[in-house]
Amino acid sequence: MRLLITLLIGTLPLLAQAQSYSHTPPSQTGLGGVIGNPSGLTLKVYGTDRSSFTAYDFLLAYDLDRFFFFNLHGLYERPLPDSPLNYFLGPGVLLGVRERPRDDNEMVLGLSANIGINFFAERFEVFLQLTPRLHLLPGTEGDLGGGIGLRYYFGGR
Template sequence: MRRVLTALLLTSLLPLIAQAQSYSHTPPGHTGLGGMIGNPSGLSLKVYGTDPASFTAYDFLLAYDLDRFFFFSLHGLYERPLPDSPLNYFLGPGALLGVREGSSHANEMVLGLSANLGINFFTERFEVFLQVTPRLHLIPETEGDIGGGIGLRYYFGSQ
């Protein structure tokens, strides 16, 4: 069911992508707030830096996935335009901290590392993005997981 919903959402966004007057990048210092659906789904905040020598942006996600896992993640992202395209690609390292409901209904703390990679485009004050997030949980036990989704953010400030 989740795959069907994701496919429908992607299909509905294709006309928007095709007609968008896109911007290759959001100006430094801007902040975008929005949401992401997928596995996980949640509230997303992206803050662009002002120093070109550091990460381009910081991506925060407060999310819940279908495995009864509530978590917060932070990624430092490098974002660059794809040549001859209105799209940008982004990638960067991150970390996560969360709480998972255990099999005996006891909650367990989860701490791990993650990476974020994907593509996005901008139209006026909006960013549409598609991302994949491999995660490596280190505490309470070592295990790998892959998440991802599609999202939309609204950017505040003058552009």
């Protein structure tokens, strides 16, 4: 997994030289993947009002602790001054199943947040995020996730 992250980070300078940047996504819907803890598939959908940069981020993920879950975040996104980067943050919820080797699997329900930076190059979004999570059911437990990801945006505005 470290090798994949190193390769992805290594491609960022090449993307920087070959692509033009924008603070806005090229379309409303992007699909991609995230590598880290957790790793999974991600879908980001922007609202129709371009000035608000309001987006919803969906994540279907599996972490190394045998935890399969769905995460939904409402994101507030704005450009960083004098930079091709945006920052984003927002609250979310998660619903998951933790696999237990000898016991029954347990359902997990909790709250989360998503904090990170991103940039757009042509039809791609590259992002780095941290995701603190608070599991409320079946018991209270805190967790910190995060990763690096890439999304491809379909169509145009």
